[in-house]
Amino acid sequence: MSHLMNTYARLPVAFSHGEGSWVTDVDGKIYLDALSGIAVSTLGHNHPDLVAAISAQAGRLLHTSNLYRMPQQEQLADKLAALSGMQEVFFCNSGCEANEAAIKLARFYGHQRGIDNPHIVVMDKSFHGRTLATLSATGNRKVQAGFEPLVSGFIRVPFNDLNAIRSLVEHQSGIVAVMLEAVQGEGGLHPADVEYLRGVRALCDQQGWLLICDEVQCGMGRTGTWFGFQQAGIVPDVATLAKGLGGGVPVGACLAAGKAAGLFGPGNHGSTFGGNQLAMAAALTTLHVVERDNLLGNAVEIGDLIRRGMTEALSGVKGFVEVRGQGLMIGIELDRPCAELVAQGLAEGLLINVTADKVVRLLPPLTFSAEEASELVLRLSGLIKAFLKG
Numbered sequence: 539m540s541h542l543m544n545t546y547a548r549l550p551v552a553f554s555h556g557e558g559s560w561v562t563d564v565d566g567k568i569y570l571d572a573l574s575g576i577a578v579s580t581l582g583h584n585h586p587d588l589v590a591a592i593s594a595q596a597g598r599l600l601h602t603s604n605l606y607r608m609p610q611q612e613q614l615a616d617k618l619a620a621l622s623g624m625q626e627v628f629f630c631n632s633g634c635e636a637n638e639a640a641i642k643l644a645r646f647y648g649h650q651r652g653i654d655n656p657h658i659v660v661m662d663k664s665f666h667g668r669t670l671a672t673l674s675a676t677g678n679r680k681v682q683a684g685f686e687p688l689v690s691g692f693i694r695v696p697f698n699d700l701n702a703i704r705s706l707v708e709h710q711s712g713i714v715a716v717m718l719e720a721v722q723g724e725g726g727l728h729p730a731d732v733e734y735l736r737g738v739r740a741l742c743d744q745q746g747w748l749l750i751c752d753e754v755q756c757g758m759g760r761t762g763t764w765f766g767f768q769q770a771g772i773v774p775d776v777a778t779l780a781k782g783l784g785g786g787v788p789v790g791a792c793l794a795a796g797k798a799a800g801l802f803g804p805g806n807h808g809s810t811f812g813g814n815q816l817a818m819a820a821a822l823t824t825l826h827v828v829e830r831d832n833l834l835g836n837a838v839e840i841g842d843l844i845r846r847g848m849t850e851a852l853s854g855v856k857g858f859v860e861v862r863g864q865g866l867m868i869g870i871e872l873d874r875p876c877a878e879l880v881a882q883g884l885a886e887g888l889l890i891n892v893t894a895d896k897v898v899r900l901l902p903p904l905t906f907s908a909e910e911a912s913e914l915v916l917r918l919s920g921l922i923k924a925f926l927k928g
């Protein structure tokens with residue numbers, strides 16, 4: 539019997555090594571990776587620049603703690619500020635931690651304005667993590683069930699519905715922030731409408747609320763812009779990053795701007811590991827390579843190829859609903875639950891995911907090539923057609 543806590547229904551495969559968009563299992567079978575370990579392996583596997591940077595950093599220093607200055611943190615914060623148009627960054631180790639920082643920041647902001655019982659507006663079908671506060675913010679009962687009492691202070695509304703938020707203005711006091719994903723990932727690959735995001739931004743400005751964008755999945759170039767919110771040309775007050783930021787090394791970040799900047803002082807928040815030298819080397823190098831190799835452009839181009847290819851291959855097929863998404867964050871919705879496609883993909887040498895029961899989710903490395911895109915379309919469309927027939 540395994541001594542692992544049974545928190546994941548793991549697939550019966552273990553990988554030994556990877557190269558680019560391909561991974562090899564312990565028996566030598568090779569798979570095309572269209573998932574990147576859930577949007578983490580931004581540069582694919584065994585990227586020479588990332589391996590060199592991590593190795594070199596490991597030979598100098600791994601960690602000193604935040605009791606001391608770390609020039610690499612300052613460099614990465616400068617870089618993230620320049621890319622986002624935001625001002626300050628707190629480093630942590632994961633997405634839920636980045637969101638915890640954002641939630642604390644919003645409550646702190648409220649208290650500073652004399653709001654003793656601050657509330658954050660959150661969305662149906664959202665996903666923000668598995669810690670108590672972030673699962674309470676998450677719009678999925680399955681994530682919450684069994685862990686009550688939930689953390690209070692969240693008000694839930696339908697996603698992509700500006701009037702639902704507007705109607706709170708008169709009926710709910712104590713709102714301090716609106717928290718959303720520019721593209722909902724776990725919830726089934728639902729992009730926010732551009733007009734909706736602009737409307738939420740304007741409403742937050744008007745009401746003095748913070749706009750918090752959870753960019754843990756849709757950030758780091760995945761949609762073809764550095765941040766998902768940039769698809770709408772807006773800048774939030776708070777944004778969170780993790781998954782793809784370190785290209786596989788755990789690192790998270792909470793960014794603040796405008797009225798959310800300058801709020802925390804020493805003692806208000808912290809993390810032992812957060813932003814250590816190893817994580818900073820990995821993130822700095824990941825950002826550098828994304829920029830140098832124009833991987834944002836690649837995400838747009840290859841994402842279009844995959845969406846077009848899948849749409850062409852599946853149009854007219856009974857049971858196929860639609861292909862959607864932005865850049866290399868792609869969802870293919872079917873009319874029925876299709877979780878077994880994951881194991882079928884594995885058998886065919888393809889790593890994919892299914893979320894929200896009926897949506898095949900693709901999150902390939904941003905280095906994915908046109909040839910790999912064709913291969914993906916070929917294998918996946920074959921699988922889906924066979925599944926829908928069967």
Ligand SMILES: *Cc1c(COP(=O)(O)O)cnc(C)c1O
Nearest residue numbers: 632633634665666667723754755
């Ligand atoms: C994955 C994810 C999280 C949680 O990140 P962890 O690193 O697993 O804690 C939060 N928000 C979004 C949008 C995510 O996709």
